[in-house]
Amino acid sequence: MQAVMQGALGTRRSTALYLAAWLLLGSMLAGLMHTAADAPWGASLLFAMPLTLLYGCASGFSSYYLCRAYPLASRPLFAVLGVFASSAVCASALWTVAGNGWSELLRGAAPGMPASSVPFMTRPFAATMFGLGVILYGLTAVAHYLALEFERARLFERRELEMKLAAQDAELRMLRTQIDPHFLFNSLNSISALTSIDPAAARGMTLQLSDFFRRSLGMDAQRMVPLTEELALARAFLAIEQVRFGARLRFEEAVAPEAESCLLPPMLLQPLVENAVKHGIGNRVGGGMVRIAAERTGSLLRIRVENDADEEGAQVRTSGCGIGLANVRQRLAATYAHEASVHWAHLGETFRVELALPFETVPVMET
Structure with a gap:
């Protein structure tokens, strides 16, 4: 009954x-x-x-x-x-x-x-x-x-909501598939340049590149990852690039402890760091510094990626060449809509990209 x-x-x-x-x-x-x-x-x-x-x-x-x-x-x-x-x-x-x-x-x-x-x-x-x-x-x-x-x-x-989510996931997958070929193309160019100059360094860069892709493929199945994993991937990328640039490439990070557990779309920082090296450090004879900073401000996570750059490198990045900045903006819009933003500016000899996105963490399970 x-x-x-x-x-x-x-x-x-x-x-x-x-x-x-x-x-x-x-x-x-x-x-x-x-x-x-x-x-x-x-x-x-x-x-x-x-x-x-x-x-x-x-x-x-x-x-x-x-x-x-x-x-x-x-x-x-x-x-x-x-x-x-x-x-x-x-x-x-x-x-x-x-x-x-x-x-x-x-x-x-x-x-x-x-x-x-x-x-x-x-x-x-x-x-x-x-x-x-x-x-x-x-x-x-x-x-x-x-x-x-x-x-x-x-x-x-x-x-209707399921259809919107499916369309959003498809858009995110499309945007993420743009990152790997772009990065691989630049890395292979670097290896090719080192082959005739320093074969040992080229072999070392190839091994590091293999390790980098092994780690990045593990992130492909995840919708969101902690900031700590993004930073680890950025360090791995910079380690690859340091094989080519040597002492010309320096790295500095300042991440607040409370920001490390924040979730964000995977491989969001990597194209920004890649652009910082390619369009910033790569265009300077004396090299320069790449800086990553992150902190929590109320309900937002603020991330700042800076690099030393001359005027020519800044113009290349702001003119729309490459997919890094556009890709990051589109992925943030697809994931958070109007709740996230990305801004960039050339300040003297520094190029800065600032991200603001909702502060989200994995809920702690009670035992």
Whole structure:
């Protein structure tokens, strides 16, 4: 019974609310009998409550399955009204007959009781009960139609959200696939340049490159990674580049401890560090410094990537050449929408990129 009730009326909470509403209607029917038939309150409640609950369950199941069988969107309105009108009349007539039988049963069960203390179905009360049954059946059907429309709207919203998430994931995968070939192309150029100058360094860079891709491929299956993993990948990349640049490439980081556990899209910093080396350090005869700083500011994580750069290198990066900055901006927009931002500027002999994104961490599981 409970499983069927849940199937027709939804969750246990909605079932309890539904039955509570019918109990309230039962008390109103008892009050009507107390007034119209001049029956005591106790006898009126004994008569009305079982009948009302019975009619509530019967009309609830009947109208629910009729609402399923006759959806408003696919059936003519007059046909639906005709079906429910005939069903309401039949159900109300049966309810009235059941009420008359229940009254006679109560009178037969208490032969010694005064006639005034036993509920009696008069004709006016029976007519009133019949009309009330028709109205209640119609209201039950309307309630079921509203519940079905709400369920349909919620299902539509859920599917729309799933489609948006699928499109977002596809966009993120497309943007991430742009990073690996771009980085590999630059790295192979570096190895090619070292082959004729320093074969041993070229072999070392090849091994480090292999290790770098092994680590980066492990991040491909993750939607979000801690900042510590991003920093480790950035250090691995800089170690590869230092094989080519030597002492010309220096690295410095200043990361607040509370920022290390923040989650962000994988390989978000790597294209920024790669651009810092390619367009900044690579264009300076004396090399320069790459600096990464991160801190938490309220509900935001702020990351700053800086590098020493001359005017020509800054112009190359801000003119749109390469995919690093554009890729980072698109990935932030796809992941966080308007909640994240990226800005860059050339300040004297320093090129700076600043990221701001929501501070999110992995929730701690309680043991």
